[in-house]
Amino acid sequence: VAWIRADDQTILTLHTRLVTHSSRYAVTNDSPRSWQLHIRPLKVEDRGCYMCQINTSTMKKQIGCVDVLVPPNIVDEGTSGDLVSREGQDVSLSCRAEGRPLPRILWRREDGANIQLRNEAGELRKVDMFMGPSLNLSKVERRQMGAYLCIASNDVPPSVSKRIMLSVTFPPSTLVATKVIGVPTGSQARLECFVEAYPQAIHYWLKSGEEMILSGGKHEISEERVSPYQLRTILIVSQFDSEDVGTYTCVATNTMGKAEGTLRLYGFVVPLQPAEQKFYTPDVTTYDTMQNVIEQSVLDNNWLPTAESAANSHYPAFSLPTLALISVLPYLKYIIFSSFNAFVLISRDFQIVAQGAR
Known part of the structure; x- marks a missing residue:
């Protein structure tokens, strides 16, 4: 029994003896009718067909083929590296991979955002992924x-x-949400400027277009990075007074250009509000109004008996009308006196009118 490589007719083993010089091949004979060829470790070049040949008076043979599967491997040659492009230009990202079977190439964004591609009309469309060895981005933004x-x-x-x-x-480009800001005297002013630039811009604040503002004292400058090309710069002015009134300019500059955003601050004084006072002046011109005043007075002074006070008291609880009558007793003499004076004045006027009629 012999094992032969079918492609080039190379004899690998003969009976139990190894003929080829490669130590990766071996043959076993577990039983008189069973012969196995072993290849360890298997390599890509081992892909192909192998023939088991029985040397009898009439030669017999059987052929078996081996396909070696290879995991994917990205090849540097033909694959793009990191790219830098000016906005508005066309960009193409390429990826080349080897393996068996031939690998599929899929593109995604690392941050999970959508990939934006332009259609034939030049409009941007968003896709989660893109299949293909080349990712073409026209007029990149x-x-x-x-x-x-x-x-x-x-x-x-x-x-x-x-x-x-x-x-x-x-x-760079700058965006200022509010162009004019009013600040109460003595309070804190917060100025914000949104900057977009790449490469990252150098940014600073100017007072009246000339004086550079440094962080310290009553001024505090900070920044918040939003994305690789976006940031928010913040200027805080403490204890705002008349000297802080004026124009403030946010300046951003990089190797591509320069941009400015302007705000104007003005101050104002907040008038002091007197403490609110409540005066209780009962109006007893009508019976209904007087009843309302009495009932409200009882409620305001918490004169309604509770279950606990009623249980602990040795005296009978008074009804609401009785309590209302008690509450109005201190005012009763004033009400009677006012009513009497009003009656005298009305009678006097009536006498004068009657005499005039005569």
């Missing part, structure tokens, strides 16, 4: 900046990926 992942897979684990960073350069 700043929002397309970021890390892209080229992922190669062929159902033979493990899948592999490569990170490609795309940077988009553009001159």
Whole structure:
């Protein structure tokens, strides 16, 4: 029994003896009718067909083929590295991979955001992923900046990926939400300026277009990074007074250009509000009004008996009308006196009118 490589008719083993010089091949004969060829470790070049040949008066043979599966591998040659492009230019990201079967190439953004592609009409459309060896971005914009992942897979684990960073350069731009801000005297003023730039810009604040403001004393300058090309710079002015009134300018500059945003601060004095006072002046011109005043007075002074006070008291509880009558007794003489004076005045006027009529 002999094992022969079918492609080039190379004899590998003869009976139990190894003929080839490669130690990766071995033959076993577990039983008189069973012969096995072993290849360890298996390599890509071992892919092909092998023939088991029985040397009898009439030669017999049987052929078996081996396909070697290879996990994907991204090849540097033909694969893009990190790219820097000016905004508005066309960019192409390429990824080349080897493996058996031939790997599939999938593109994703590392931050999970959508990939923005332009259609034939030049309009941007968003996709979660893109399949293909080349990712073409026409008229690239700043929002397309970021890390892209080229992922190669062929159902033979493990899948592999490569990170490609795309940077988009553009001159600075500034955005000031409020152009004019009124600040109460003695309070704190907060000025914000939103900056977009790449490469990252140098930014600072100016007072009246000339005097550079430094952080310290009554001024505090800070920044909040929003994205690789976006930040918010904040100027805080403490104990605002008349000397702080004026124009403030946010300046951002990089190798691509320069931009400015202007705000104007003015101060005002907040008038002091007198403490609110409540005066209780009962109006007893009518019986209904008087009843309302009495009932409200009883409620305001918490004269309604509670269950606990009623249980502990040795005296009978008074009804609401009785309590109302008690509450109005201190005012009763004033009410009678006022009513009497009003009656005298009305009678006098009536007598004068009667005499005039005569």
